[in-house]
Amino acid sequence: MRDENLEPLLGLQEIDGRIDRLAREMAEIPRERRIHEKEIEEQKVTFEKEKEKAAEVSRDKEKCVGDKESMQETLASFKSKLLELKDNDAYRTMLMQIENAEKRLGELDIRIIELMYEEELIEEVQEAARKTFERNKARAAKRQQILDDQFNELQEKMKELEAECERVSGEISPRLLDRYQRVRTAGKGLVVVGLINGTCGGCHTKMPPQTAVEISQGKTFPCPICGRFIIWTEGSSFSD
Numbered sequence: 197m198r199d200e201n202l203e204p205l206l207g208l209q210e211i212d213g214r215i216d217r218l219a220r221e222m223a224e225i226p227r228e229r230r231i232h233e234k235e236i237e238e239q240k241v242t243f244e245k246e247k248e249k250a251a252e253v254s255r256d257k258e259k260c261v262g263d264k265e266s267m268q269e270t271l272a273s274f275k276s277k278l279l280e281l282k283d284n285d286a287y288r289t290m291l292m293q294i295e296n297a298e299k300r301l302g303e304l305d306i307r308i309i310e311l312m313y314e315e316e317l318i319e320e321v322q323e324a325a326r327k328t329f330e331r332n333k334a335r336a337a338k339r340q341q342i343l344d345d346q347f348n349e350l351q352e353k354m355k356e357l358e359a360e361c362e363r364v365s366g367e368i369s370p371r372l373l374d375r376y377q378r379v380r381t382a383g384k385g386l387v388v389v390g391l392i393n394g395t396c397g398g399c400h401t402k403m404p405p406q407t408a409v410e411i412s413q414g415k416t417f418p419c420p421i422c423g424r425f426i427i428w429t430e431g432s433s434f435s436d
């Protein structure tokens with residue numbers, strides 16, 4: 197005669213196996229979420245850096261433009277002064293100053309053109325970085341939504357399994373249930389195992405012949421070494 201606790205014990209073991217798999221699946225979701233978040237953060241940093249570079253070039257250019265304007269004013273005042281100078285030496289000195297100012301203006305013009313060109317290039321790079329960032333952000337947001345839905349679904353399933361677990365547990369005597377829980381929480385994998393070659397299918401401890409016979413007749417026997425429940429299954433056999 198089979199032990200009346202056996203069916204619910206096997207049922208409980210099966211449900212617990214599903215709970216474990218589900219818990220692993222649920223643990224994967226926050227992990228994937230963190231990967232996406234990190235990726236987006238990195239792209240954001242790249243984009244911000246490009247923005248910073250562009251701002252720097254713009255500042256340089258504005259400074260050059262400002263310098264150019266004041267240099268133009270200086271040049272204009274030099275030129276008007278030149279007309280008033282009567283002394284030859286002073287006149288020559290002023291001519292030289294005008295020449296220098298014109299030279300400096302030419303340099304500033306070249307630098308401004310260089311910076312404008314640089315600005316354009318950076319603009320393109322920045323735009324590409326922005327697009328990558330925006331596109332991936334949108335994609336990640338969509339993926340996060342899917343993950344959230346998945347997580348909620350798994351959570352619902354988990355609730356069902358836990359209720360099922362509780363129902364089946366109620367059919368098992370408290371003493372056996374306590375033993376089952378202790379073996380399970382010890383992390384030894386299956387709690388209900390078959391008699392294999394006359395030994396415990398979990399820890400391989402040899403069972404006395406009389407016990408083996410009782411198991412073959414349907415008795416559920418607790419292994420004195422590992423605490424698992426030993427039963428007679430399809431693959432069971434006496435010692436050879």
Ligand SMILES: [Zn+2]
Binds near residue numbers: 396399
């Ligand atoms: Zn054992």
